[in-house]
Amino acid sequence: MPATFTRTPAEIDRKDTGIGGKPPVDRRPTGGGGGDDNWDNHPQGRRGPRELLTRYRLGLFFGLAGDLMFFIALVSAFFVRQNAGHFDLRDNYVSDWHPLAIPPILWINTAVLLLSSLSIEMARQHLFHEVDVMEEWLGLGRPAVRRASPWLIATTVLGSLFLLGQWIAWQQLSSQGLNFTTTQNSHFFYLITAVHGIHLILGILALMIALCALFLLRRVEMRQIVVDCTAWYWHTMGIFWIFLFVLLTCFQ
């Protein structure tokens, strides 16, 4: 049997924390001990607490890059359809693209979404606050969790408010007689807001999971990872919305 086939299984018990036994804070140990302080020289898997976090962030980044392409496809379709008029026999330019008046509530929604980005950033910051993290890591209570969870709850509420606002915007449009199927333009308005809304619903699910994870996960750095990834996802959805909002408002 080749050694490759009989070697240790891929899934093994990790007895240590996998972070070189160091607290998950930014500051690197200095002086004393005589050890090698440059974590980049350590074997892979022992390069300090940020290694795992970086890996998950990297995965999230690639996922969001794909998501960006998804939205780019929709937006380019928007522009293609917008410019798809033609000249008729009498040289008149014919286009079935009718500009759509954006319901004003979208401005409020945008503000709410920006606020929610702020609140989740507060939660994220609390989980990386060095003194609190050290206390948690040493097992002296859970100050970071206690301070971060209200902000996560606030973000969930604000996110739900945003979705509610989007729903109201749809109601207002459809009371003006503009439904999903009415015009070329309303196709795109509903499609883009719906797809973005689905992303936010996923985000709210992630927020709830993160909230549970804060209390259930044993390892400090895993709690950081869950909240950190949720926050970056949420921020990205916020940025996507700004672009989509500008598109829907200014490029009609």
Added chain:
Amino acid sequence: MMRRWPFTTDHRAIAIAYLLLSLFAVAVGTVLSVFMRIHIIAPNLKLPFWGVVPPEGYLALVTMHGTLMVFFVLTTAPVNGLASLVLPAQIGARRMALPLLNAAGFWLTTLSLIVLLSAFFVPGGAPISGWTNYPPLSAIAAAGPGQATGMDLWLVSIGIFCLASILSSINLLTTIISKRCSGMTLMRMPLTIWAWLVTAILIVFAFSILLAAVVMLLSDRHFATSFFVPPGEVIDGALVALHANGSPMLWLHLFWFFGHPEVYIAILPAMGLTSSLLANFTRRPVFGYGFMVTTTVAIGLLGLMVWGHHMFVSGMNPYAGTAFALTTMAIAVPSSAKVLGWLAMLWRGRDSRVHPLPTPMLFTLGFLSFFITGGLTGPILAQPVLDAYLHNTYFVVAHFHLIMAMAGMFSLFAAIYYWFPLMTGRLMSEAMGKWHFWLSLIGAYGTFFPMHFAGLAGLPRHYAQLTGSTSTLGSLLPLQTGITHSALFLATAQLLFLINIVWSTLRGQPAGSNPWRATTMEWSPVEKGCMVVYGPYEYRFDGNSEDFVPQRVLETEQE
């Protein structure tokens, strides 16, 4: 805690599952293609499971054959299957960076395959608009049998497949970037890893676009929007008044922005494998490692810019056609540069090569042969003027079956014969392997080469019957008969491969730890840390003493 099958996240178990899934898909796809070939020469013959195939049944066969082969064989096996098998070991990691994502990708792919195959069993049967599914035919349920539920199932299946591929690629990218062991710099990565890196990036880009297109088409079908459906569609004499002013061209652009990178997704891993195997079996370093890396990246980048050459006759702006013709001919440059590099490796290794050539090497040479034969017709089809005649003829069928299907399959066979010991601890039978290679080579050329002539004679694709009102196509019947017999021969030859797999798993010769005396790290165990100080292909390292230097050095030896 060890998770047992089916909840395992062990990348090797997932790899074997992926490869078995692809084996199943390729078996079904081959049976469908044999049915198609038989139907062309004997339209009234009763086929098993099917009876007499009606013309729309023939189109369903075409659609499902294409979808199975492109998605579930040529995308799934070389990227997810083979990468799960060896990628972590080749970069000196013990496991994937995000193993749960890897497992999720596999199960979503399985679900997607089940949804796709279930299209056969719904009323109306499988969709009939080809694997590209151009609207308005694909957008209107009344357009044909299979365009109702069957088409919906196709779209849902491909949507799931997009998600699965994106998730798996996120895992591959993260693994390659964050899990390399110390010393494994980018320019010391094996060329297979480079190929998977570029492929994974292409998958994240291309499949996201396809997902958006699928969402829009589903919305056209079920919410009466008109992204893709033009007004005034008349089907069966009835006006379809539901839709306003959509553009089928939009689907073409979105689909081919996915569809062309897809070709490179299928073939780039094969290219990386070819470089590795040629180095291994000629016992010489890869010719111009940096050059091979550059061409891989260049092919990936240019591959994103050539989608329009599928649309020369679609009514696209002719100036755009010229631009796409130029980028398409530009991508021939890195591709032929790679081929020249491989030929140089063969020339340089003519004395030092392993003698006699083992089966994986034979299949690699087969890949090279098909890549050149199929590649030569590429620049012909890249001319808008020539394409106007050849578009949708058997010439195109010949082109992509040689360069994508046969080249991809032969490289996949090379990979299976080469890495089989990693899955079972045994070597595959050389005698059966050689018979399999030669019979497949003859069968493949016999099947696809004559299609060039059918295409030049003007025979269109997707025609269920050649006999009918005119005699023009009927005169091609003898040629088609030959092709069908050749295809039956080719399909039968694959039974040898199945027998070989079963026999070798049970009775094959034990492989030992490094049967091919390769340098790359999948052949050496990773227990603790590992340290890389050499490039990936150090064969004939210092001229004489050692034949090869493994890339991996144990850390204890280092200190």
